């Protein structure tokens with residue numbers, strides 16, 4: 001477990017994406033968005049980008065869901081989100097407060113999306129609507 005934590009830290013530092021924490025109750029150890037170290041993330045269509053987050057939950061977690069918000073030109077648009085507990089690739093639900101977990105999701109960028117800039121807020125929410133993870137990052141669809 002100790003070695004795994006150290007390894008995750010090293011991996012996180014070498015490939016981490018700089019994101020804004022928008023009120024996570026959990027502790028984010030690293031966040032990695034594929035092909036993006038310094039946002040805005042330039043994304044092409046159609047494509048899927050890994051969104052990997054290593055975190056420790058702020059409380060016991062039995063259920064998780066993902067919600068995504070895209071803020072475009074002053075308006076909020078909900079974006080189809082992937083699952084929750086099924087996206088925990090290291091460990092599994094229930095999640096415990098003193099342990100490190102890796103969440104791995106894909107951000108879908110569909111062919112029909114227009115070329116524009118947006119701020120993406122990526123939320124991983126527990127059974128009591130607490131935002132275990134909330135990260136925000138700008139993207140530009142090219």
Ligand SMILES: *[C@@H]1O[C@H](CO)[C@@H](O)[C@H](O)[C@H]1NC(C)=O
Pocket residue numbers: 015032033034035050051052089104
């Ligand atoms: C995200 O995690 C998956 C599964 O562990 C891995 O295969 C992939 O390379 C990771 N991507 C990034 C950008 O870290």
